[in-house]
Amino acid sequence: MTDGAPQAFNGTEPVPVVGAGVVTLVEGSTFCISDPTGDIRPGGAQGLFFRDARVVSRWELRLDGQPQHPLSVIAQEAFASRFVLRRPPQLGHADSTLLVTRERLLGDGLRETITLQNLGREASAVTITLHVDADFADLFAVKEGRGHGGCELTVIGDELRLTDRGNGARGMSVSATADPLVTPGALTWRVVVPAKQRWTTEVVAQPTLANRRVQPQFHRGEGLESSGPARKIREWREASTVIAADDAVLTQVLQRTESDLGALQIHDQARGDRPFVAAGAPWFMTLFGRDSLLTAWMALPLDVGLGLGTLQTLADLQGTKVDPITEEEPGRVLHELRLGPDSARVLGGSHYYGTVDSTPLFVMLLAECWRWGAPEQTVRSLLPAADAALRWVERYGDRDGDGFVEYRRATDRGLANQGWKDSFDGVNDATGRIADTPIALCEVQGYVYAALRARAEMAEHFGDTATAARCRAAADELRQRFADRFWLPDKGWYAIALDGRKRPVDALTSNVAHCLWTGIVPDEHAAVLIERLAGKDMDSGYGLRTLSASMGAYNPMSYHNGSVWPHDTAIAVAGLLRYAHLDGAVPLAHRLATGVLDAAAAFGARLPELFCGFSRDEFSPPVPYPTSCSPQAWASAAPVLLVRSFLGLDPHVPRRTVALRPALPAAWGEVRLKELRLGPATVDITARGAAAEVQGLPQDWRLVDAPERFADAPATA
Structure with a gap:
């Protein structure tokens, strides 16, 4: 990998971020690194990154002040994932009755749908807090374990605004449904989830670049399959x-x-x-x-x-x-x-x-x-x-x-x-x-x-x-x-x-x-x-x-x-x-x-x-x-x-x-290539061992056993 080597520029070993216990989502120039609960923890290399800068350095969900227990992470696409969690069991109880899911989607920003499902037989009162912060650190600084000056946190209406102290042209706005209390650094909901019922909110983090908001590749309330990243991957697969x-x-x-x-x-x-x-x-x-x-x-x-x-x-x-x-x-x-x-x-x-x-x-x-x-x-x-x-x-x-x-x-x-x-x-x-x-x-x-x-x-x-x-x-x-x-x-x-x-x-x-x-x-x-x-x-x-x-x-x-x-x-x-x-x-x-x-x-x-x-x-x-x-x-x-x-x-x-x-x-057994596009032709190839069959080859084309190059040149692979 180019310039990924240790000491490539200044002799500093990159900060480990991948492997067990880390979830990476990626879509174009946006990517997110979190732990298996979906939390982005400050102080390390985790974060939401956009155009080579970390635009979110903290994104931690707490229920009644406590972190959640991870159950599973379901990868829906490279750019979307569902984190399945549970609230820790209450004192004196062996099991939890509150299921928490975080459905995350990337695409020039982040959208997260948080759902609480009460599986118990009585209503559950809960305080939900999403702690948010950013340092707007350059990717190189994060890679080398260096910090950054941080950001200004302000509340404007129902939005939390984060602005880079070093470069006011970069920023992030965070807003949510279900009427949260927005304070500098946090969104808070106090809710009662009835027995056998659900509560949900949708949180959107939208970057600002050159003092202009970047239009995300998704809309509020839009299904995953209708989002811009899903359409892009679908078009890629179809082609x-x-x-x-x-x-x-x-x-x-x-x-x-x-x-x-x-x-x-x-x-x-x-x-x-x-x-x-x-x-x-x-x-x-x-x-x-x-x-x-x-x-x-x-x-x-x-x-x-x-x-x-x-x-x-x-x-x-x-x-x-x-x-x-x-x-x-x-x-x-x-x-x-x-x-x-x-x-x-x-x-x-x-x-x-x-x-x-x-x-x-x-x-x-x-x-x-x-x-x-x-x-x-x-x-x-x-x-x-x-x-x-x-x-x-x-x-x-x-x-x-x-x-x-x-x-x-x-x-x-x-x-x-x-x-x-x-x-x-x-x-x-x-x-x-x-x-x-x-x-x-x-x-x-x-x-x-x-x-x-x-x-x-x-x-x-x-x-x-x-x-x-x-x-x-x-x-x-x-x-x-x-x-x-x-x-x-x-x-x-x-x-x-x-x-x-x-x-x-x-x-x-x-x-x-x-x-x-x-x-x-x-x-x-x-x-x-x-x-x-x-x-x-x-x-x-x-x-x-x-x-x-x-x-x-x-x-x-x-x-x-x-x-x-x-x-x-x-x-x-x-x-x-x-x-x-x-x-x-x-x-x-x-x-x-x-x-x-x-x-x-x-x-x-x-x-x-x-x-x-x-x-x-x-x-x-x-x-x-x-x-x-x-x-x-x-x-x-x-x-x-x-x-x-x-x-x-x-x-x-x-x-x-x-x-x-x-x-x-x-x-490998049989290998099949379907709808291989070769200029004006579209062919299907089926092969096994040393034998192959081609269907759809135009009549004026030839199937040969060696590439035709200059007569004195060796064959290419």
Whole structure:
């Protein structure tokens, strides 16, 4: 996860918020973290967050001054949940007769319906108090455990108003039905609930931004199914391909994937309602270049529109000038977009560009969307952004003219490491020594190679033969140069990087599997690499470790040095299946996929951002990582990439071909894709093992067993 690493900016370990005893709801740029009673307790990382600021830091329900006993939490959607509670039994009684439910809905604000049901035989008198406060702390401050100046609490009519002391433009209004007594910091009801009857109130928290109230995506009294978030997720599901399998766990995981990706979507109203995915809750509910691009790639079998929205949004934000504070450079693709009050202090501004891989990934995704049927006019409109990206690769990415893209942060404010393993110690050698910058990462060279191939293919299709020839030649030269400088013949793997002195950083890492995915690896190296990745030092039994257990910096409880990241394992599986003709590739892909899906089952069908890399023989189920995001975009999308990879599904709509090379795990049984949209065509695919059937393919299309690319290019997964 981008900038989620410990010590990414200032050496502070993020505050643990996920795991047992924490409930996270998410809808676009709004998310809420509470305990299992629904309470938001002050003093920690819980809260209601909107546009990178905590707009509620206390939301505690008390009956007669006492907290409630939790019975269950029923997840209705990623953005809605029902907390089922009971009032503690009265003195001298074994059981409670008062049931309390809190139905919570997010969507640019919060709506909570509180219901008391008296199950007893006599009326119950009760005082209900909802304590409310806010600190309007920036997300970075909450993440680092720092406080904020707090807020002004005022009562205006029947509303409680909360206003940021440091920035009066941010605020929150809280109002409720059933005539509460509103005082600074609390709403109170004194009620009598008759025997066998119910009492209810509806509470709405509405943010204020730039001194204007934000219109929530719901109305008072509106049913959940009619709310804006419910309509959005319904539209997403209707537009998405339905993927199911005989394997119950896989189907459940895919259903969770669809729901979480829908909830993580943000629609950019200022740019034509374009969709993109936020990187993940709780710390990354915003646009991230690398995360959003890779998630959109993985989600292509569900919907191409998500990829196009991501590309269009990032193209609008593409760098145009040199700014060392934000690390903006002409053609560079954004790393992250932040809207919180501390963005300028932490990142130098709301737009931060300190990443080395978003820019080539942008070009890769554009070509992949084109192959999957994106409108040609839209693709053409994005070609200038792709060309600007490749100019950045050549002029700014290759800092010293050696033909490799490397990074070094421009100031001490930026990320020290700017690849996907962006923790301060994420790049190290076999002894554990941290690499010196500038650093040229192995997977980034693979991304650049794939981007050059992709741009050449599009140029050839659109009749630009000069660009096609230039990009193909550059890709071929890079592939050979990469083999010469990064391959370690005495070890049998690629260096994770070249350091500032152009010395190979020789640790065995999962990064090399990304190289398989991009096709930069020749067969003779891939065959050896597959053997190395299959070792128990890399395969934890629940997925691929980020760092081999035999390396000096290995720590299964670390962020990037021995943990398991589901998206990383899914990319490794896609890379292995690109070389399915080599011995051992398919069995290892099956083993890794089985492991990560078993982990998903242990996490309630929702894959977290990462988990600890202990061996399955040592700890089963897998051990959670305490600050892991969940839901998290590329972890949520990883199962879709697994399905696509084992199907060998590679459409090319402009050429009217669909490649299928099934190698499904036997345990999956039959896998079905219904209403897969490929440009003008809609097809159904049914597959089992090594066999597949396609229905609905237009008569002038062809079903092939290998993707059609340039004649001298390896097949893609």
